[in-house]
Amino acid sequence: MKESPQSLSYSQLGQRASEPVITDLMHRALENSELLSLAAGFTDNITLPVDLVRRALERLGNEMPGAEYLQYGTNRGRAGLLIEVANWLNASESEAAPEPFTAESVFISNGSQQALYLAMQSLCDAGDIILVQQPTYFVFLELCRGLGIRAVSLPALADGGTDFAALSEFFLKLKTEHGAARIKALYLNSYYGNPSSRSVPVEEKRALGRALLDHALHVPVIEDAAYRELWFDHPYPAPSVFSLPEFDSLPRLYLGTFTKPLATGLKVGYGVCSHPEWMGKMLSLKGHQDFGTPNFNQSLIENILAAGEYGPHLERVRANYGEKAKIMGVALEASPLRKLGWSWETPLGGLYYWLRGPEGLDLSIGSAFCEQAVREGVLYVPGDLCVAEGDPKNFARLSFGSLAKEKLAEATERFVRVAVAHG
């Protein structure tokens, strides 16, 4: 094999690397103002905390004459923000942890995305297995593929809940085929999950914990709560795995974020880890990658939290998304979609409608449906991206997050037109 000088030999990781779908979706949404995007999980510009950030910067200027908020911080995160995060979780109505959350178990990440990456890097070699829900967060699936990790879906009922009747056989088969040691973690998207907007009820969560123990799967449980704050009428009542005794003997990583609920442009997330050694491993990897999330962004958020302005901001955000969910819901219910065999649950929080199309309908990228949607001027996330295996093509994620209210019904109607055309 002759090599030209500019040919490059990549690592195994580099060889697997390919353009993430989210990048492409973001580009299409950002670069074409004609298209109405129901695809990207962007937040609504009108909820962005313009005044909060401006006021926080003013206060920082007054309170920190040394301008330390523009200086490097520590790798794990600002001490004050770690405390604010612990306090925030302790104040959560739905938590009932036997011990309060402490700042010592918290670290700050570049959105919760980075924490997911650190968790996977620290736990998994190529060929290892991660248990996921069906459907699950599609960027997490891409991340796993990038690292050579195999994501395997828990058996699921039609409503998205765990099919416990099938679980024992599933675990046995997985252990027999790959060896128990290959199974490295359970990843749960448990509050208004992306893409389904489904939350995991407390009984299901507890039963999952018991099932892991019953099958001697002493693996870390990663609970991704990125959408937890985005409830419409009341917080989802299930506590996190930190408050459920079934998980006491398992290493746990709880991921929260200020990205979706406060400002996607600030990109600050956090992890809470029950296992100090594991947290140390993740922080060591973070030390190599950036040795700390921007201290400026952390300072602003700490200041907003300390000023008590985050709660009132969330009330405005929740009201806005609740209203937008209704707008999309009305447009969908007014359409003939249900009659045509489509089905969906009305979300109680989060940013998404998860639509199941008629059996056999192909909504995947490159399908006639998808191409017609682009021609019709609307983008959605094809559901097959959100499923680890089996490649079901008749699902779509519609986001009501970013589009302005006045365009939301129109975008939904465009999608409906395509669906009706495909009968």
Add this chain to the structure above:
Amino acid sequence: MKESPQSLSYSQLGQRASEPVITDLMHRALENSELLSLAAGFTDNITLPVDLVRRALERLGNEMPGAEYLQYGTNRGRAGLLIEVANWLNASESEAAPEPFTAESVFISNGSQQALYLAMQSLCDAGDIILVQQPTYFVFLELCRGLGIRAVSLPALADGGTDFAALSEFFLKLKTEHGAARIKALYLNSYYGNPSSRSVPVEEKRALGRALLDHALHVPVIEDAAYRELWFDHPYPAPSVFSLPEFDSLPRLYLGTFTKPLATGLKVGYGVCSHPEWMGKMLSLKGHQDFGTPNFNQSLIENILAAGEYGPHLERVRANYGEKAKIMGVALEASPLRKLGWSWETPLGGLYYWLRGPEGLDLSIGSAFCEQAVREGVLYVPGDLCVAEGDPKNFARLSFGSLAKEKLAEATERFVRVAVAHG
């Protein structure tokens, strides 16, 4: 081996992960106000762009009523900032690229640190070799160790320059022992390098390019220019590898940053890559890690650049560090250190003095010298951390970056007292 339920099995990467030295140094500096730190590569609080950031935020508020600066951006970076970066490089006095830099070859990273990580991830598997200078950036050496990469120093002269007389034998030996295919890149810290503050003269750079080609090492060249803007009297005259024909046939990655010269708390760096496919691989990995550096930070910096405020800011920064380098230089020259066998070059830019102690003196972490320095109330970076192999113990890096001027002489004198006591 009995496993307790909370014991965890890590990936190979996780097993290698250990607390980075930089984290520990940062902690000691941040958490003990009694100590005067000449260790951490922090910048000077008085140069932090408080007014620039405040004004930029005001302008953004006026210019972007949609508050898009607080929204998600794209994975590669803000289009406007990519253009500003290309323009900035094209305006550089010391560049003479045959073709101008273009925005298409630029991407934004979380400080240049993340770009280094992405480059290593995309190119190297565990066991691969990266060529480095002696001494070199110690966090890069840690990063390499974390990924299982072997950093190997080019043969060096006493002044830190490449020992070209020894280079052929060095390359032959390396290729024989490990195989040429294992050698994956050359990493050059070429402008006021960390820790030596040495810049690589144009003839040396060109000769390095020729040497790579002569030895059929068609490997990427990574030029880390993190300190390039921090010159005192005039910019270092050597152009980057993008402007030198010897490198035309090699993939090149040039790393710049706004972190040190503008604000460490914003943590925005950039890469310029001559090889689109390689850049695509790095961006794919970035997509998995965070799908974009905070758009807010990028927006602020783009706005500051577009307003023409970065140049005047740099003038203030350069004057300040030039003055501080003099203060430390005066304190060192007034001391008996040279008589005691110490030597150093006076830096012409950057943030560091690189001191060579008498042969046989042990300045490493945990040494009697180091412990006495802590008792005396001063921190430095032991030089052995900055060298890939051979473990020379008689070097120290003293930073004049972060300490206020009035404390700098005092801190230097503390260090001198320890050195005198160790004769």
